[in-house]
Amino acid sequence: MGRLRRKLKKTLIETSETGLSLELRLIGQFIIFLVTIMLCISLILVATGVFKAGMKQNIALFEKELSHLSQDIYDDFGNLSLSSVSLA
Numbered sequence: 001m002g003r004l005r006r007k008l009k010k011t012l013i014e015t016s017e018t019g020l021s022l023e024l025r026l027i028g029q030f031i032i033f034l035v036t037i038m039l040c041i042s043l044i045l046v047a048t049g050v051f052k053a054g055m056k057q058n059i060a061l062f063e064k065e066l067s068h069l070s071q072d073i074y075d076d077f078g079n080l081s082l083s084s085v086s087l088a
Contacts, residue, residue: 020028045051
């Protein structure tokens with residue numbers, strides 16, 4: 001563990017003395033730029049409520065469908081119990 005730490009420290013010191021290459025700096029800045037742009041766009045979308053646009057309609061639709069399903073199950077169970085009583 002100590003050897004790895006010394007090697008990492010040596011590499012960091014050498015990098016700080018010689019500096020990073022322009023290619024690595026360009027790639028780093030480009031990645032930071034892209035992440036910043038994506039973060040800003042996602043913040044704007046969240047702030048304007050784009051992701052919650054149809055939630056109320058979807059909730060109402062699901063509640064309606066679930067009530068229909070529960071009513072169908074209730075009717076089927078009633079028919080089944082009626083059939084079992086008539087067989088007995």
